[in-house]
Amino acid sequence: MPYTVTLIPGDGIGPEVTAATQQVLAAADAPIQWEVVHAGAYAYQKFGDPVPADVVASIKKNRIALKGPLETPKGSGFRSANVTLRQELQLYVGLRPVKSMPGIDTPYKNVDLVVLRENTEDLYAGIEHEIEPGRVISLKVSTKEAGARIARWGFEYMRYRGRRQITCSHKAAVSPLADGAFLDAFLEVGKDYPFIRQDSLPVDNLAMALALDPTRFDVLLLQNLYGDILSDLVAGLVGGLGVVPGANIGDGVAVFEAVHGTAPDIAGKGLANPLAVLMSAVMMLEHIGEHKVADRVNRAIHDVLGARRYVTKDLGGTADTATFTQALIDAL
Numbered sequence: 001m002p003y004t005v006t007l008i009p010g011d012g013i014g015p016e017v018t019a020a021t022q023q024v025l026a027a028a029d030a031p032i033q034w035e036v037v038h039a040g041a042y043a044y045q046k047f048g049d050p051v052p053a054d055v056v057a058s059i060k061k062n063r064i065a066l067k068g069p070l071e072t073p074k075g076s077g078f079r080s081a082n083v084t085l086r087q088e089l090q091l092y093v094g095l096r097p098v099k100s101m102p103g104i105d106t107p108y109k110n111v112d113l114v115v116l117r118e119n120t121e122d123l124y125a126g127i128e129h130e131i132e133p134g135r136v137i138s139l140k141v142s143t144k145e146a147g148a149r150i151a152r153w154g155f156e157y158m159r160y161r162g163r164r165q166i167t168c169s170h171k172a173a174v175s176p177l178a179d180g181a182f183l184d185a186f187l188e189v190g191k192d193y194p195f196i197r198q199d200s201l202p203v204d205n206l207a208m209a210l211a212l213d214p215t216r217f218d219v220l221l222l223q224n225l226y227g228d229i230l231s232d233l234v235a236g237l238v239g240g241l242g243v244v245p246g247a248n249i250g251d252g253v254a255v256f257e258a259v260h261g262t263a264p265d266i267a268g269k270g271l272a273n274p275l276a277v278l279m280s281a282v283m284m285l286e287h288i289g290e291h292k293v294a295d296r297v298n299r300a301i302h303d304v305l306g307a308r309r310y311v312t313k314d315l316g317g318t319a320d321t322a323t324f325t326q327a328l329i330d331a332l
């Protein structure tokens with residue numbers, strides 16, 4: 001029996017990279033049957049709603065989705081479709097493993113980080129108010145409950161995966177209540193996990209320390225905005241957004257997606273690197289217990305990158321999406 005997985009092709013390069021991923025998974029005999037639904041700018045143009053009800057219904061039914069990047073239609077009055085999905089489905093964990101890959105020339109080797117981003121609060125609550133023209137208040141929402149929820153998820157993940165050190169990052173000196181609540185929750189939950197090394201660091205210090213030596217970190221626990229920014233920073237340490245996968249996880253539901261966006265500058269040109277979405281699909285395969293297929297796809301990725309013959313432009317090569325995808329299929 002194949003698994004039914006919701007597929008959201010997305011906007012911009014989304015349909016190109018999700019189609020490439022589907023081809024590779026089919027070649028690897030992944031037991032998956034796709035249920036395609038549309039969200040984002042495409043859905044807004046077609047149905048007048050960036051997150052139509054059938055999208056949430058499909059994910060709630062299947063419990064698993066693979067998602068291309070979504071554009072938030074500017075001036076539509078709608079909030080980001082990504083934020084809506086994360087909040088509607090309470091996908092409170094943004095999980096982003098960032099790892100050095102073979103054949104990609106970067107200043108640091110052996111980077112192996114996991115970014116855990118709290119996905120439901122912070123400035124993304126979207127509470128902004130213009131008191132008078134030119135004077136705006138934007139509220140950062142932070143509850144101890146949400147901080148504790150992701151901290152506990154993180155510690156359990158680390159225990160299961162054998163990860164040894166977690167760093168909670170904050171700006172508690174500037175925002176003692178909001179960031180303080182997050183930090184307090186981390187410290188409290190951490191008492192249940194004395195066998196995991198724990199520390200905390202102001203987020204600006206963390207940014208510098210990551211640039212100096214990312215190999216001294218293991219798991220990073222961050223609020224929503226810091227997590228958004230630092231995810232891109234650490235992506236840059238391993239070759240860019242083309243090679244960083246991700247998952248948004250809630251209780252009993254998970255949406256897998258790359259960290260990158262719709263890349264409007266290269267959309268429709270057949271140049272996009274499908275790796276980040278493919279690697280997100282590999283995370284999905286592991287999540288549902290299809291480890292053998294996941295391993296096969298991973299080995300194909302490592303072989304093709306290591307050989308450096310067919311690599312996309314963002315990684316310094318000349319291959320287009322189709323050539324790179326075919327190379328992966330041949331490697332399989």
Ligand code: NAI
Nearest residue numbers: 069070071072241242259260261262263265266272273314
């Ligand atoms: P972006 O990630 O789309 O692009 C940044 C740069 O990285 C561009 O130069 C792009 O060409 C390059 N890039 C990204 N992915 C690539 C890939 N797979 N292969 C090769 N090059 C790649 O970020 P940007 O420009 O800030 O956002 C564009 C749109 O995407 C916006 O509408 C934004 O809201 C949306 N977005 C959606 C996300 C999601 O659905 N999860 C996440 C981030 C942005």
